[in-house]
Amino acid sequence: MTALKKYQRLEATGLWRPAPDEQRREVVxxxxxxxxxxTDTKDRALAHWSLAAVERQNxxxxxxxxxxxxxxxxxxxxxxxxxEMIRAIEKLxxxxxRARPHPGRLRLVSVLLSCLAVSAVAVFWLPxxxxxxxxxxxxEITRQDIGEDLLERxxxxxxxxxxxxxxxxxxxxxxxxxxxRRLAVLPAGVRDxxxxxxxxxxxxxAIIEDFExxxxxxxxIMAERARISQINPLADLLENSGVRASFRLITxxxxxxxxxxxxxxHVLVSARPEIGTDVLLDMFDAAQIRATPYAYALxxxxxxxxxxxxxxxxxxxxxxxxxxxxxxxxxxxxxxx
Numbered sequence: 423m424t425a426l427k428k429y430q431r432l433e434a435t436g437l438w439r440p441a442p443d444e445q446r447r448e449v450v451x452x453x454x455x456x457x458x459x460x461t462d463t464k465d466r467a468l469a470h471w472s473l474a475a476v477e478r479q480n481x482x483x484x485x486x487x488x489x490x491x492x493x494x495x496x497x498x499x500x501x502x503x504x505x506e507m508i509r510a511i512e513k514l515x516x517x518x519x520r521a522r523p524h525p526g527r528l529r530l531v532s533v534l535l536s537c538l539a540v541s542a543v544a545v546f547w548l549p550x551x552x553x554x555x556x557x558x559x560x561x562e563i564t565r566q567d568i569g570e571d572l573l574e575r576x577x578x579x580x581x582x583x584x585x586x587x588x589x590x591x592x593x594x595x596x597x598x599x600x601x602x603r604r605l606a607v608l609p610a611g612v613r614d615x616x617x618x619x620x621x622x623x624x625x626x627x628a629i630i631e632d633f634e635x636x637x638x639x640x641x642x643i644m645a646e647r648a649r650i651s652q653i654n655p656l657a658d659l660l661e662n663s664g665v666r667a668s669f670r671l672i673t674x675x676x677x678x679x680x681x682x683x684x685x686x687x688h689v690l691v692s693a694r695p696e697i698g699t700d701v702l703l704d705m706f707d708a709a710q711i712r713a714t715p716y717a718y719a720l721x722x723x724x725x726x727x728x729x730x731x732x733x734x735x736x737x738x739x740x741x742x743x744x745x746x747x748x749x750x751x752x753x754x755x756x757x758x759x
Contacts, residue, residue: 434507436460437499438468451498451507458488458511460498469496474518476511486511553660556668564675565656566603566620568682572659573606573618575686580611584627589756592749596636597623599744600643601709607756611690617646619656627757633719636744636753641716644705648697651705659685699729707735710742 432453437446438460449468452459458471475491486508488498500508577583584607597605603621607630616624623646629639660668663681671677706713713734717727724731745753 432507432510434500434504436501436504439497439499440469442495446499449498451500451504453510453514458498471498473511473514476515478512478515484508552665552668552672553657556660556672557654557657560656560671560675562620564671566622568656568659568677569618569620569622571677571682572686572689573622573624575682576608576611576624576690579690580608583608584757586756586758589753592745592753593756595749596639596643596745596753599709600640600711601647602643605643609757613694615642615646616689616694617650617655619654619659623647630756631754633715635715636750637712637715638719640709640711640744641706641713641719644709644711644713644716645697645702648702648705649695651701652697653695658689662688699733703730703733703735710736711744712736712741 434451436449436451438449439446447468448463450461450463450465452461453473454470456473458473458476459467460469460471461467469490471488471490476488477491477494479487479489479494479497485499485501486504488500488511489496500511573583593605593607597603602623604623606622606624607627608624609627612624612626614626614629618624623643625639625642629642633639659677660671662685663677667677667681670681703713713730713736717730717734718724721727744750
């Protein structure tokens, strides 16, 4: 140790007492090979203290009083005039302390790293893991209940769902033909179409009333099914509501009313996610529904929906009718009852 070599020729006088019941003796103090050497005035060795085990009993005050670690009864007192020796001992003690291992410090670092790791897991992994687990265990009946609860909240804004008695069976046929559990037609609130958890698709009345071809309404339903295949409605709700909502749903089977209120407001004003053309065309193909009427309903010129028109899987094929003309006319009066 460089500091040790620097002070090995340094000497000082002090008062040494081997035990509390003995008199203090004047001694000479020097720094040896990693030891503090205490000799009498005749150069006879009285004690050797390991520098690594030297403890100061009164830090910051003078005269400085030292003792060997574990034996505070044996003391060495260095007066005000031995400032250089005091500074040397303190410097050597500090250097030795820094060089030795610090289990407490290592434990503290380990604890901090563990806390950081747990925090990282909580922030980055837990929400996704909780969401995936929740989606995997929530039964279909619970999803349907959540969809119906959201619909009730949307109805507060849009007004009651259209439900002319003669049109209800036709609406059920359209749901079956397009592969969804249930359809609801609202007079307002929804721009065009909206998928809710539990296989519930909501349509604006204009989708039914403003077009002569039932394939247009079927196209909007196919679009929602395509969105569902990319973004699960329940997953979207839980992602927007946070981990607490997932935890409540998985433990109680319900969502807080304020969670449903907030999501209903969010989903009505948010832009609908874009759909991949290939995914949408696959939906039309599997259901044997023409894509062209829907494409022209989106853009009457067909310029922005040319991919749907040119790749219509039913082009040149006889597609099964979505609804008969009579049933379509009945369904168009669904909001008149």
